[in-house]
Amino acid sequence: MMLRLLGLIAVAWALGFAVFMLRLAEPADAMLTTDAIVVPTGGPGRIPRGLSLIEEGRAKRMLVTGVATGLRKVDLAAANGHPRAIACCVDLGREAVDTRSNAEETSRWVREHGYKSVRLVTSDWHMARARMEVGEALDEDVTIVRDGVRAEQPLASLVNEYNKLILRRIALWVGVG
DSSP states (O other): OHHHHHHHHHHHHHHHHHHHHHTOOOOOOTTOOOSEEEEESSSTTHHHHHHHHHHTTSOSEEEEESOOTTOOHHHHHHHHOOHHHHHHHEEEEOSOOSHHHHHHHHHHHHHHHTOSEEEEEEETTTHHHHHHHHHHHSOTTOEEEEEEEOOOOOHHHHHHHHHHHHHHHHHHHHTOO
16 A cells, blocks of 8 residues: 555656646746846846846846845946946845745835736746745735746756755645745
């Protein structure tokens, strides 16, 4: 009986992982406009994507959440270009250290500005968990647009991310954290 249960769990995990891989986030419609853009730090291509969208007028402001202490806007511009967009329209969030605290920092920032729509720009493989966390933290009347940035990851990293997603979803279901 125990062996069958373990087999069923393994099959369910494998099918879930297949769905996870098939549903990796795609880039959102580049013409779509939202009130704000939120970019968690941690992956290549995220910040340049957000800055391009700000320069194109696709949102009023952008939050880069999880920024290292000491990083200045001028440093961000030196690394990514877009100095005018950064000077006028980018806020640096320094409180977050992980996906969960990125969501909490995002929620405070969105409430402070009264935004009702947010474009979440993160790596395609990170989007499911980031979207889940941000969705839990934001008010129900805020619309979240998924904007995935293509990122090559080794299989082991994808498995790790899928496991984190499952564990965090279970924690939210049972009311932990």
